[in-house]
Amino acid sequence: MTYSGVVKVGGPADVHELTDLMISKVAVGPMHNNAYLLRCRATDEQLLIDAASEPRTLLNLIGESGVASVVTTHQHADHWGALAEIVDATGARTYAGRLDAEGIPVPTDVLVDDGDTITVGRVELTARHLVGHTPGSIALVYDDPHGHPHVFTGDCLFPGGVGNTHDDPEAFARLIDDVETKLFAQLPDETWVYPGHGNDTSLGAERPQLPEWRRRGW
Template sequence: MPLYHVDPGSEAALVRVNDDVDLIKISVGTVDNNAYLIHPGAGPAILVDAAAEPSRLKALIGNYEVGAVITTHRHQDHTGALADIINMTGAQPWCGEPDAEAIEATTGVTCSTVWDGDLFRLGDVKLDVIGLVGHTRGSIALRLQGNPSDHVLTGDSLFPGGVGKTSGSREFESLYTDICMKIFAPMSDTTVIHPGHGDATTVGEERPNLPLWRARGW
């Protein structure tokens, strides 16, 4: 059974991160984009990747206060509803610093920025920001400390079965190195990987495949 599977257009899935924080996953748009609502027991929520279908995202948000919308990278299938959601909620938009200019150019939204090694905090929610260069220059992953397992939202940089698409060998080497050093080296096998499309997986499930990814170059 796929991990935390959600069909496009179907109801959201609830993931319990720890006693205080839930992660709610929904699939939107025509290419199975995942949007995630990080919802603490008290205080404002965080929406990750306002990808498409603003009306469904608004329904997901419901009566929650959303304090921030974080975009994992600049590609338009991850930003299609960004302007609408910012206008609806009044939330502060955020993204990886190297992708900010491109996001503003395509959406008209000026994002505050974070980058590798930053700690993003909103109320009781803390997210470790991980810069992953390769799919885009400014792609980020977001790590939530959980119980019993941590959770990392990887955008389009890491999926079940491989790293995200890159435009050439240099970009692949950059992304593969970042993934190995910043995700597989420090994180336990139980850490849950939540990608920008499709089902979740775990670090332990993917770790044995790293040599294959390196050999094939994708």
């Protein structure tokens, strides 16, 4: 089946089948968070992005093969609500941005900085530190050697705008600057965007709106 990226709480996962990587997207409540399970097709090692809530839903998605790592994109509680249960059940390593780790009550095993590489089996993801939504938010970029890049943006980039900066002009300026320079300036229009809530998009779909986002200030 064709991947759409449209999921709903209580519904099935949607699976994006790439040559080297399987990406399963599921929505969990109560904030309609997206969680993404990445599986290396060569090794079957798995990595979870944002153990947001509903640990039973996430453990069912993970299955009997377990999960080696859990990456938390940022410190807001709706993105780590099930983290303790997932770690307890699987023994997974935990990753988070260096500047957000103190805000996550589950200990972070690996502190992540801009440009760091996180692996799942033979697949490499590159972390991009994006400031503004939180001090230490990270996005993960998979530059697919068989196609276009894929980026998991947490709450830093959505269809129609960057993440919430709570009416703080300085935070908004930092976030849109980082999103422009570290994502839009470095990745092509075909880049698939997997956000922390809601539907997917692409950098090409959002790029024409950047001047309007700057003008409106959110």
